[in-house]
Amino acid sequence: MDPGIPVPPPLYGGHERLVHMFAEEYKRQGHEVSLLAGPGSHIPGECYAFGVNNLERSSAQKSKELLQAWAFLYKRRNDFDLIHNFGRLVYLLPVLNAPVKKIMTYGRPVSTKGIKIVTSLPNRNLIFTACSNYCVSTGNVAGSWKTVYNAIDFSKYRVNARVDHDSPLMFLGRLDKVKGAHTAIKIAKRTANTLWIAGNIPETADNLAYYKQQIEPLIDGKQVIYLGALNDEEKNLYLGQAKALLFPIEWDEPFGMVMVEAMACGTPVIAFNRGSVPEVVNNGITGFIVEDEAQMTNKIPLLKEIDREKCRAAAAQKFNVTKIAARYLSLFDYHD
Template sequence: MLKILFLSTSVGSLGSGQGGGVELTIQNLAQEFRRRGHQLEVVAPEGSWLNNIPVTTITGNLQVPVQTQSREVPICLPDNSVLANMWDYARRVQHKYDLLVNFAFDWLPFYLTPFIETTIAHFISMGSMTVASDRIMQQIIQQYPGTFGVYTQSQADTFPFAADCEILSSAIDLSLYQFNNTPEASLAWLGRIAPEKALEDAVAAVNITGIPLKIFGKIQDQDYWEQICRDFPDAPIDYQGFLSTEKLQQELGKCRALLMTPRWIEAFGNVAIEALACGVPIIAYRRGGPSEIVKDGQTGWLVEPDSISGLVEAINQIDQIERQLCRQQAEEQYSLEALGDRFEAWFKKLVINN
């Protein structure tokens, strides 16, 4: 049995959607590791919650999401930083644990690594974002080899230390997602509504095809969302909000396909495997994590990045995809058991070697 302390993302409380896909990763790993009998504590910002998992919450001001900033942004902590407070807590309780696991994509946890006696596993949830973060990560991986985990090779390749990253993929609790083989005449887009996700490309595509687009997710950038609505006043779009997993899978399963249009290098794309679990094919740009998930021509279509015409062509061909193959891929590659095996092997190796 391992004794593990998870330190959450610091850009939002767990359950808020502000943390993006890493929130789902924390939920899934915590659930699977408790099922396996490991001792686990999850530390997260005030207001956080996980399904059937106790969370130790810490007060303080949230970090600004790194993806909203430039590559040259200076290192910055808000007054009464929740990230600093979380790591002060970790410092005080560290000797109760075999391993600390950092899920915050921020400069501070990497900088603090040499000052913490307990081994730290850093799970990196995004690709290269800032010069300062890349520099400190490069220094730490040289001092502590084997301690960085990522979702995909595409994500790892954005860093100068790609060869030193553990590729761990992702997963979902498949029991929460129902297979739907009788979709309605609608498409889906799912994710944080922010510029790097390029929702406007999906809206432009359905504006051409006329097929309704259901939009699910947290509006992270209100001005960006309002601009899309102004630019496409007659587009057949329906914003359905940030839904619970139970409600989301019901609505997502009714859709003919999920559109994934990231402008950046998506580290993974948990929404892709949520769609697969419902039997929903994926139409994604051939960029980043989704390009490693979608089996082109079998469980969806990969499209030239930033090509609206490519999205339209793929939409017109979506009925060629067998939805049963989508569910089958989710079951074979993205179960919680498979995820637990990968992370457990990594964690045990770190504990043994350190």
């Protein structure tokens, strides 16, 4: 796992959360687990720290981290049955043609240049995975590719089987423009609903300007309420009380973990039909897939038709960590 954020993350950090969860699940199934990740990381198994936890670290620092990862993997190349890489593809170079089995996992659109270079080199026992069919399609130019969805531990989420008709709508995610918080606000105002907004305030100049100009002035503490960045317990609390999660994305989302987190609380999702959305949302069961603001607005009165317990059950059948961990292990037949 790349340094930058510890495993597990204190707040934001989708892949870091996944890595910790899979480590716990593999340990529960009786496997020995080791982790190479940033300082302060911990799992139920051996942990090796490298690099620094700083998302703004320099190129020189990243180069130093690459050398550290190479040295670790080359030295330990015969110690593992399986290496599962959630970090940079280039980390795998020292073991690319070693007998150890390797899974390279992507959670965002893939740079095909790196895939072509690596697969042109001598390599053995290497499988590429990505978190949706859409995401696989961005990188599947060479090598062996499989779709393995992201997961959550449903046992850590509480279903709320019933909410009132005047319960709030919710937006949860990074407050970048492509996530569409401005559209969620428009729809809440158009339908006279309260909107809870939760997520990290962006740090990049363009997205911070977007937040300051288009979101912050509309947060009134009454109809539009900003909750801050939420931890897992707070997500349970607020998602469970919301009547729907609005997901009005303006980009091709590779997966959208927040959609599954909402479903785990029984909360249906109304999402724009982009990226992985058709793979995550079961239309009419776990929410609604829509094409534009008008359709999103029109689906809000239909939320009462969604059975919230069935919403959770359908999502758990597809995205629970036990099922997804088994999917990863099945790639190299590690069930025994």
